[in-house]
Amino acid sequence: SRERFLKTFELVNEKFQEIFPRLFKGGRAKLLLVDEENLLESGVEIVAQPPGKKLQSITLLSGGEKALTAVGLIFSIFLIKPSPFCLLDEVDAPLDDANIDRFNDMVREMTAHSQFIVITHNKRTMERTDCLYGVTMEEAGVSKVVSVRLGGDVKEPLSQVA
Amino acid sequence: SRERFLKTFELVNEKFQEIFPRLFKGGRAKLLLVDEENLLESGVEIVAQPPGKKLQSITLLSGGEKALTAVGLIFSIFLIKPSPFCLLDEVDAPLDDANIDRFNDMVREMTAHSQFIVITHNKRTMERTDCLYGVTMEEAGVSKVVSVRLGGDVKEPLSQVA
Amino acid sequence: MKLKSLELFGFKSFVDKTTIHFEEGVTGVVGPNGCGKSNIVDAIRWAMGEQSAKHLRGSEMQDVIFNGTSSRASIGMSQVILSFDLTDGRAPAGYTDYTEVQVERRLYRSGESEYYINKVPCRLRDIVDLFLGTGVGTKAYSIIEQGRIGHILASKPEERRFIIEEAA
Amino acid sequence: MKLKSLELFGFKSFVDKTTIHFEEGVTGVVGPNGCGKSNIVDAIRWAMGEQSAKHLRGSEMQDVIFNGTSSRASIGMSQVILSFDLTDGRAPAGYTDYTEVQVERRLYRSGESEYYINKVPCRLRDIVDLFLGTGVGTKAYSIIEQGRIGHILASKPEERRFIIEEAA
Numbered sequence A, B: 001s002r003e004r005f006l007k008t009f010e011l012v013n014e015k016f017q018e019i020f021p022r023l024f025k026g027g028r029a030k031l032l033l034v035d036e037e038n039l040l041e042s043g044v045e046i047v048a049q050p051p052g053k054k055l056q057s058i059t060l061l062s063g064g065e066k067a068l069t070a071v072g073l074i075f076s077i078f079l080i081k082p083s084p085f086c087l088l089d090e091v092d093a094p095l096d097d098a099n100i101d102r103f104n105d106m107v108r109e110m111t112a113h114s115q116f117i118v119i120t121h122n123k124r125t126m127e128r129t130d131c132l133y134g135v136t137m138e139e140a141g142v143s144k145v146v147s148v149r150l151g152g153d154v155k156e157p158l159s160q161v162a
Numbered sequence C, D: 001m002k003l004k005s006l007e008l009f010g011f012k013s014f015v016d017k018t019t020i021h022f023e024e025g026v027t028g029v030v031g032p033n034g035c036g037k038s039n040i041v042d043a044i045r046w047a048m049g050e051q052s053a054k055h056l057r058g059s060e061m062q063d064v065i066f067n068g069t070s071s072r073a074s075i076g077m078s079q080v081i082l083s084f085d086l087t088d089g090r091a092p093a094g095y096t097d098y099t100e101v102q103v104e105r106r107l108y109r110s111g112e113s114e115y116y117i118n119k120v121p122c123r124l125r126d127i128v129d130l131f132l133g134t135g136v137g138t139k140a141y142s143i144i145e146q147g148r149i150g151h152i153l154a155s156k157p158e159e160r161r162f163i164i165e166e167a168a
């Protein structure tokens, strides 16, 4: 319904304006309705300005800046209506070390409401997990899951219950 | 012209069949013409089988396997007709350590024909460069380039010739 | 409602029965390219009722059944069981008296499918309905598959609206 | 034909004149998100005659002119000079007697453009033609921009044909 979309849009927008500067250590961003007259169908525009930079089209942002802005939007929606769990598959891939740390700080905060499952190749992200599973293919084409301690020790193999 | 495309296609295909197993440490792949009757317009299909796995649609490959297959295709075209330089912007982002090493081995080999410029966030890739430039933004929104030695020493600032 | 465990048997590269337990907090999943990490995400989506093979990187739904390796034959069925703990009081509609809810999905090479909620046979739509309103669903903003984060900013304004509508 | 140097002045985030020298072998470019690494790739493409602002992440070509920061005003012109060493004997058609070829492109906020080859004014098309047949060009397989490697396998068969045609 029109009211419900607008209410959610405004809540998400408010949260996004708060979340973006935390991920970017400054700057600002917001959402805009393409057509405020048409709440049933209007698309959503994103406006984003990293700290110290001038406002310009989001297309000119860097790969990492675009990814972090998108993470900010997803997290904002998530904070308005948390789901029991959130699965993030390699969202940290384009981020540099400083942005990964802020990303992981925010994931940590959100575990107050939900479980997070993050797939990653990044060591910093691995260090911020409570529980780490390694997926291996000792036998080509056959996946196996083991529990991992950082430092690479295999704690115990899981799941080989045939 | 029809013959020229076919000739190039066959040379690239032959090279691709050689390059893929080197990047994947096994397995095989090849290119297929969608419509061999229509050489002027036929699209190109890619068939790829990582080592030990069964042949299936490339859509089922993992993110890293897709990226490495695409790298194999680009490098195969490059080896058939080397250009003076090749610019690779963060192509190593989805690759794991072992694949990054093989990717960088191949980049090293290809410097016999061409200069390579690689943009990366990956330490292993950085260690394989002959010359490393760091781009910084000490002043927000203003790029500056410095020479970098690994270990983070700034050798000398370049390019502040105003 | 908490994710408790995922059991895969014959789902994509998980030919051998595999059970993964999920704890509180942040669970990391790591491993080399192609070892099966994203297949775990596909399994969770599939168990929750994903209806499009394309969203699971396949062209037809049978693509999720383990189809063999150079040393193992393909098999005839894929099975995934997803278990949730309901002791935190946030249960899906109709399950407020339960301490646990488990959804199970099976697909045979013939194309036949079976669905279960708490071991009781049901239809695919019952599984989809179970998750409606819980904030977890195959289309929700709570599953960001590999590569998708880069598309959100590039997407059309109407597609971004859709993500927000999911939370409305 | 070897890439010798790139000089940027007012191109995107490179408001201050910047010269980068390229050596033999592998040159790495590193730095935090948003610091300007991909802008260097854009500058090289632009200097070689890129005609689509979209391929440079902009909506109009003036988007490549430095447009200011919170503490610096925007400026009126973008300039890029790309220099090649021809002493290896692999020179573009028409330049076999030269030891160096330099292309320069300028764009003013008014929309006016200027182009130079070895400091002699020319048209955009002369620059594009210079690179034809050298294997380097804005469409070639020799520049893989950020994010593109993931699209190659997802692309249509006709698009992949195009990459091979570039080498034919």
Ligand SMILES: Nc1ncnc2c1ncn2[C@@H]1O[C@H](COP(=O)(O)OP(=O)(O)OP(=O)(O)O)[C@@H](O)[C@H]1O
Pocket: A135, A141, B050, B053, B060, B061, B062, B063, B064, B065, B094, C011, C012, C013, C031, C032, C033, C034, C035, C036, C037, C038, C039, C040, C063, C064, C065, C066, C067, C068, C146
């Ligand atoms: N039906 C199937 N039977 C057997 N193997 C399959 C099936 N479907 C997919 N696979 C295999 O699963 C692998 C992909 O796994 P997945 O996408 O989970 O990798 P990943 O761990 O996420 O890797 P990356 O780090 O590269 O993203 C592919 O190599 C593919 O061959």
Ligand SMILES: Nc1ncnc2c1ncn2[C@@H]1O[C@H](COP(=O)(O)OP(=O)(O)OP(=O)(O)O)[C@@H](O)[C@H]1O
Pocket: A050, A053, A060, A061, A062, A063, A064, A065, A094, B135, B141, D011, D012, D013, D031, D032, D033, D034, D035, D036, D037, D038, D039, D040, D063, D064, D065, D066, D067, D068, D146
């Ligand atoms: N015309 C312009 N004037 C000033 N700054 C600009 C202009 N065009 C783009 N920029 C800035 O350049 C930055 C993007 O730079 P670039 O894409 O080179 O980053 P990057 O180093 O490749 O980062 P990443 O590692 O995230 O890919 C953006 O923050 C954008 O604001």
Ligand SMILES: [Mg+2]
Pocket: A089, B062, B063, B064, C037, C038, C039, C146
């Ligand atoms: Mg994956």
Ligand SMILES: [Mg+2]
Pocket: A062, A063, A064, B089, D037, D038, D039, D146
């Ligand atoms: Mg970049």
